[in-house]
Amino acid sequence: MSDKPSRPSVLLVCVHNPGRSQMAAGWLTHLSGGRIEVRSAGSAPADQVNPVAVEAMNEVGIDITGAQPKVLTPDAVEASDVVITMDCGDACPIFPGKRYEDWKLDDPAGQGIEAVREIRDEIKNRVEKLLIDLPRT
Template sequence: MTTKPSVLFVCVHNAGRSQMAAGYLQALSGGRVEVLSAGSAPKDQINPVAIEAMAEEGIDIAANVPKILTTEAVRDSDVVITMGCGDACPVFPGKRYEDWELEDPAGKDLETVRRVRDDIRSRVEALLAEIAPSA
C-alpha cells in the first residue's frame, strides 16, 4: 500500500493564498493528497474576499481557521509550498520545497483576489498532476 503524498501550503497570515491553495488541492485531489496549510504569523480569521472568491468556484473555505506554522507540519509533509514567508519556514533535507511568488490578497478587491485565485488554481493543478496523477 502506498501512502498518499502530503502538501503543506505556507504564507505569512494563513488567511488568503495558502487557504485558497489548500482548498483547491483538497477539492481537486479527491482525497488522493493530504493537505495542510499554516502561517508564520497567522491572522485570527480567513480573508473574507478570499472566501468569496473561492465560493465562486464552489469551494467553501469559510470554516477554516488560520494555523501557526510548526516544525512538525513541515517535517510531516512531502512537499512544502511557500508563498512569501521568507526564511520563517524550517528546512529539512529530502523535502521538496517550492516558493510560489503570488501577490498577497490581503486588503485587495475581489477582482485582484480572483486573479490570484486563478493563478493558484493553475499551479495546484500542475502540482497535483505531478505528485498524484489520476488513474
C-alpha cells in the same frame, strides 16, 4: 510498519495564512479528490481567513469558511512530502529530503474581489501543475 500516510502530503505556507495558502488548500483538496493530505499554516497566523478569499472561492463552488489560520510548526513541515511557500522568507523551517517550491503570488490582503479572483485563478493553475507532478497512490 511505517506511520507515514499512504498518500502524499502537501503543506501550504504563507506568513499570515488567511488568503493564498487557504485558497491553495481549498483547490488542492477539491482537485485531488482526497488523494492528497493537505495542510496549511503561517509563521504569524491571522485571526481569521480573508473574507474576500472566502468569497472568491465560493464563486467557484469551494467553501473555505471553516478554515482557520494555523501556526506553522516544524512537525508540520517534517510530516509533509512537499512544502509550498508563498513569501514565507526565513520563517519557514527547512528540512533535508523535503521538496520545496516557492510560489510568487500577489497577496490578497486589502485587495478587492477582482484582484483576488486573478490570484485564485493563478493558484488553481499552480495546483493543477502540482497534481501532475505528485505520485499517485
